[in-house]
Amino acid sequence: xxxxxxxxxxxxxxxxxxxxxxxxxxxxxxxxxxxxxxxxxxxxxxxxxxxxxxxxxxxxxxxxxxxxxxxxxxxxxxx
Numbered sequence: 001x002x003x004x005x006x007x008x009x010x011x012x013x014x015x016x017x018x019x020x021x022x023x024x025x026x027x028x029x030x031x032x033x034x035x036x037x038x039x040x041x042x043x044x045x046x047x048x049x050x051x052x053x054x055x056x057x058x059x060x061x062x063x064x065x066x067x068x069x070x071x072x073x074x075x076x077x078x079x
Contacts, residue, residue: 041068
């Protein structure tokens with residue numbers, strides 16, 4: 001994994017969320033994970049479940065991903 005330093009501007013709300021979820025040394029790592037997770041949610045791509053998982057576990061994982069996508073879309077619609 002290549003790490004590159006960048007400078008970003010965040011709103012006060014976004015910065016308080018970042019600060020409450022990550023230490024000063026782990027902020028970049030946390031933001032990177034949030035961005036990649038968001039991309040997976042919005043594109044519908046991601047772990048589809050381990051093939052060793054049972055049918056109910058795979059359905060549960062898929063339903064959780066759909067719920068996250070719906071929550072993001074609803075938040076965008078009300079913003």
